[in-house]
Amino acid sequence: xxxxxxxxxxxxxGYLHVGGARTALFNWLYARHVGGTFVLRVEDTxxxxxxxxxxxxxxxxxxxxxxxxxxxxxxxxxxxNRHREVASQLVASGHAYECFCTKEELDQRLEIQRGxxxxxxxxxxxxxxxxxxxxxxxxxxxxxxxRFRTPDSGRSTFIDVVRGEVSVEWSTIRxxxxxxxxxxxxxxxANAVDDVDMAIxxxxxxxxxxxxxxxxxAIRHAMGVDDQPVYAHCxxxxxxxxxxxxxxxxxxxxxDFRDAGYLPETLVxxxxxxxxxxxxxxxxxxxIQIAERFDIADINRSSATFDGTKLEWMNGEHIRMLxxxxxxxxxxxxxxxxxxxxxxxxxxxxxVGLAQxxxxxLVHIANQCEFLFVTDEDLAIDxxxxxxxxxxxxxxxxxxxxxxxxxxxxxxVEGVDLRPCVEGLGHKPRKAMxxxxxxxxxxxxxxxxxxxxxxxxxxxxxxxxxxxxAKLSATV
RNA sequence: GGCCCCGUCGUCUAGUGGCCUAGGACGCCGCCCUCUCAAGGCGGAAGCGGCGGUUCGAACCCGCUCGGGGCUGCCA
Numbered sequence: 001x002x003x004x005x006x007x008x009x010x011x012x013x014g015y016l017h018v019g020g021a022r023t024a025l026f027n028w029l030y031a032r033h034v035g036g037t038f039v040l041r042v043e044d045t046x047x048x049x050x051x052x053x054x055x056x057x058x059x060x061x062x063x064x065x066x067x068x069x070x071x072x073x074x075x076x077x078x079x080x081n082r083h084r085e086v087a088s089q090l091v092a093s094g095h096a097y098e099c100f101c102t103k104e105e106l107d108q109r110l111e112i113q114r115g116x117x118x119x120x121x122x123x124x125x126x127x128x129x130x131x132x133x134x135x136x137x138x139x140x141x142x143x144x145x146x147r148f149r150t151p152d153s154g155r156s157t158f159i160d161v162v163r164g165e166v167s168v169e170w171s172t173i174r175x176x177x178x179x180x181x182x183x184x185x186x187x188x189x190a191n192a193v194d195d196v197d198m199a200i201x202x203x204x205x206x207x208x209x210x211x212x213x214x215x216x217x218a219i220r221h222a223m224g225v226d227d228q229p230v231y232a233h234c235x236x237x238x239x240x241x242x243x244x245x246x247x248x249x250x251x252x253x254x255x256d257f258r259d260a261g262y263l264p265e266t267l268v269x270x271x272x273x274x275x276x277x278x279x280x281x282x283x284x285x286x287x288i289q290i291a292e293r294f295d296i297a298d299i300n301r302s303s304a305t306f307d308g309t310k311l312e313w314m315n316g317e318h319i320r321m322l323x324x325x326x327x328x329x330x331x332x333x334x335x336x337x338x339x340x341x342x343x344x345x346x347x348x349x350x351x352v353g354l355a356q357x358x359x360x361x362l363v364h365i366a367n368q369c370e371f372l373f374v375t376d377e378d379l380a381i382d383x384x385x386x387x388x389x390x391x392x393x394x395x396x397x398x399x400x401x402x403x404x405x406x407x408x409x410x411x412x413v414e415g416v417d418l419r420p421c422v423e424g425l426g427h428k429p430r431k432a433m434x435x436x437x438x439x440x441x442x443x444x445x446x447x448x449x450x451x452x453x454x455x456x457x458x459x460x461x462x463x464x465x466x467x468x469x470a471k472l473s474a475t476v
Numbered sequence: 477g478g479c480c481c482c483g484u485c486g487u488c489u490a491g492u493g494g495c496c497u498a499g500g501a502c503g504c505c506g507c508c509c510u511c512u513c514a515a516g517g518c519g520g521a522a523g524c525g526g527c528g529g530u531u532c533g534a535a536c537c538c539g540c541u542c543g544g545g546g547c548u549g550c551c552a
Binding site: 009010011013043045046048049099103106114117118119120121122143145163166167168169172173174176177179180181182184186187188191206207208209210211212214233235236238242243244270273274275276277278279280281282283284300301302303304305306307309310311312313314316320355357358359360368417418419422429430432433434436437438441443444445446447448449450 | 477479480482486487490499500501502510511513514515545547551
């Protein structure tokens with residue numbers, strides 16, 4: 001048995017969305033599970049839509065996710081001589097032929113077919129043109145595509161690991177293009193040839209490609225290749241509208257999740273659970289743990305809908321699993337102040353530690369820590385928190401009482417406890433504490449108050465409380 | 477239109493003929509804990525698309541039907 005080789009072969013026509021990332025992940029997981037090789041191959045046969053920026057972006061995202069590849073990236077367009085070579089062999093052997101129909105002619109005939117209520121598709125016009133006609137076309141300077149001659153009868157059947165036997169009548173598949181008039185290869189050709197040349201043993205990809213498998217397999221056979229890779233077609237990840245996620249429809253860029261403060265661990269974990277699951281119900285896992293248990297044979301058949309709510313919950317869980325020093329470094333890029341000199345590392349570390357227990361995203365943590373790194377003058381109380389503060393009974397008295405207490409108490413977590421003030425004025429801490437959170441941290445909900453007060457320092461805390469009193473009287 | 481694939485709580489899933497009056501997770505609701513928000517604990521509502529078979533017995537097997545998705549391109 002030859003060594004397992006899988007490949008992730010994205011088209012570099014845009015950013016990597018969750019569907020593509022999941023496909024990459026499943027390939028990576030399987031390679032790691034069996035100790036095989038994970039190949040990255042960029043399928044840029046659509047020259048018009050492929051960009052080098054996209055190639056770079058895909059690599060960046062894969063690296064960020066931790067999906068390291070063992071070979072590549074191979075750039076498919078650099079191999080087009082080989083693709084053309086195979087195409088001419090197929091023409092020579094009669095498996096393919098030149099088609100001189102222009103795009104316009106094709107479109108016209110398609111229209112007619114549709115008008116007549118016929119199934120639209122290539123009509124085989126150039127299938128068997130004689131040499132004289134061919135010479136005329138060439139003399140006219142007409143360009144030619146190379147088309148694959150699909151069988152007229154019989155069935156194409158292959159075994160898919162997740163779906164079982166997949167079979168289709170050859171008569172429903174029209175002759176398809178292998179080479180454009182300029183000699184550039186089409187996906188089917190390049191994909192088939194490269195999989196053969198790179199000795200790919202397992203093809204793990206989206207179900208949207210299931211119908212193309214028949215064509216690719218036909219090319220392989222025409223090339224004289226007898227064996228075929230193991231196919232595993234994964235269910236699609238659907239967007240909110242219930243449609244296939246694509247760059248053209250409701251796609252979600254992985255980079256957006258990174259920028260929103262999601263951990264790569266979370267994306268990997270969540271994506272693995274879209275189309276695959278464990279029988280014991282364990283959900284929170286590291287990439288390594290998943291790789292140990294993952295098998296393409298266990299991939300689900302039905303499509304899944306992407307659910308951001310669960311992703312957010314899971315991110316919080318992964319944040320809690322991180323060591324605090326690790327988390328601090330992950331949060332750092334999200335805190336603008338951390339980029340400046342004189343930044344207070346000690347307080348930052350303390351604050352991240354406090355936030356770790358309650359945050360769901362890195363951005364969330366950065367926001368919760370922010371009050372420590374703005375001046376008292378710059379502290380902004382968000383609108384809804386301010387409205388709540390204004391609506392609270394006896395806010396001014398509450399704030400003033402806190403000032404009095406904090407001016408002379410011990411500066412410890414126990415000492416700055418404001419509950420006695422609140423209760424002394426006849427309020428329930430649960431109901432009134434938001435006033436202090438808002439005045440000191442800028443939000444009604446945030447890091448634990450006593451710890452925050454100690455971290456901020458007496459001078460700042462009192463200044464903020466007084467400023468809130470002043471702002472309050474100006475409002476009323 | 478033709479062909480292909482799919483169908484378990486709102487969502488992700490476990491389940492491969494009896495262990496299922498269908499289990500877990502997110503979300504939701506209630507209670508507890510509590511200085512806010514979370515986290516945590518406890519409890520709850522919520523599902524096998526439908527109809528026929530096969531069988532002593534069906535979420536699991538078969539047929540039909542309905543629903544969803546994909547492909548049908550000189551995109552991948």
